[in-house]
Amino acid sequence: AQSVAQPEDQVNVAEGNPLTVKCTYSVSGNPYLFWYVQYPNRGLQFLLKYITGDNLVKGSYGFEAEFNKSQTSFHLKKPSALVSDSALYFCAVRGEGATNKLIFGTGTLLAVQP
Amino acid sequence: NAGVMQNPRHLVRRRGQEARLRCSPMKGHSHVYWYRQLPEEGLKFMVYLQKENIIDESGMPKERFSAEFPKEGPSILRIQQVVRGDSAAYFCASSPVSNGQETQYFGPGTRLLVL
Numbered sequence: 001a002q003s004v005a006q007p008e009d010q011v012n013v014a015e016g017n018p019l020t021v022k023c024t025y026s027v028s029g030n031p032y033l034f035w036y037v038q039y040p041n042r043g044l045q046f047l048l049k050y051i052t053g054d055n056l057v058k059g060s061y062g063f064e065a066e067f068n069k070s071q072t073s074f075h076l077k078k079p080s081a082l083v084s085d086s087a088l089y090f091c092a093v094r095g096e097g098a099t100n101k102l103i104f105g106t107g108t109l110l111a112v113q114p
Numbered sequence: 115n116a117g118v119m120q121n122p123r124h125l126v127r128r129r130g131q132e133a134r135l136r137c138s139p140m141k142g143h144s145h146v147y148w149y150r151q152l153p154e155e156g157l158k159f160m161v162y163l164q165k166e167n168i169i170d171e172s173g174m175p176k177e178r179f180s181a182e183f184p185k186e187g188p189s190i191l192r193i194q195q196v197v198r199g200d201s202a203a204y205f206c207a208s209s210p211v212s213n214g215q216e217t218q219y220f221g222p223g224t225r226l227l228v229l
Contacts, residue, residue, distance in 0.1 A: 032214055043118075043205055044157070044220040051215045090156060099170040100212050101147065101159035 002027050004093050006105035013081045014113050021076040021108045023091030032094035033074040034102065035065055039087045047089075050074060061085070081112045116141065118208050118221035119188075126227045133193040133200070135224045139208030146189045147218055148181060151203040163189060164212070196228045 003026045013019045025031055032051055036044040048059025055067040065076045076089060088109050092102040119138040127133050139146050144165050149157040159173040163183035174181065178196075183189040193200055203225045207218035
């Protein structure tokens with residue numbers, strides 16, 4: 001069965017420092033991977049996705065993610081964190097078979113300190 | 115281009131009442147997905163619909179929950195005889211196609227509180 005793990009409930013980083021939010025996945029076929037961000041009392045906003053091609057995917061707001069097949073990881077990164085990046089981040093993988101449901105991780109709260 | 119619209123944004127119901135949640139997909143999108151987010155948890159898939167068809171309802175509770183996406187109008191998630199455990203944020207997402215590679219765009223959610 002497809003699954004996604006986000007091993008860190010919370011990540012703390014100082015403004016201006018690089019940030020990494022970790023995600024590992026388990027799939028039986030080719031993985032389709034997504035990152036979303038959720039601000040308080042808001043819906044999810046799409047950041048980026050990996051379907052195929054380059055392992056480094058660039059997305060919105062300066063975020064990027066690196067697909068690593070051997071480590072089954074898809075970590076989210078940003079070279080320089082902003083206080084406004086503080087939010088809840090979700091990694092997701094597309095479900096297998098004919099369904100197109102997304103299977104989400106439990107989320108990682110990113111706190112960027114000024 | 116307006117995003118995914120959901121209403122109401124907040125809904126309060128007493129135990130035993132019915133809750134109706136509405137979702138209007140983005141213009142040009144004919145695929146709708148409903149997810150539920152329980153407090154302190156991630157999103158869980160509930161149901162996937164195309165116009166007039168339920169494609170996958172594997173995440174729907176067996177009783178009291180139903181969903182539809184009529185030819186005209188918004189998609190509706192209906193919860194009958196609500197219980198306190200139904201209190202959650204319900205999110206709708208839409209996509210223009212359904213090939214596995216598409217991006218699902220999410221609405222702002224409906225936060226249901228059952229008293």
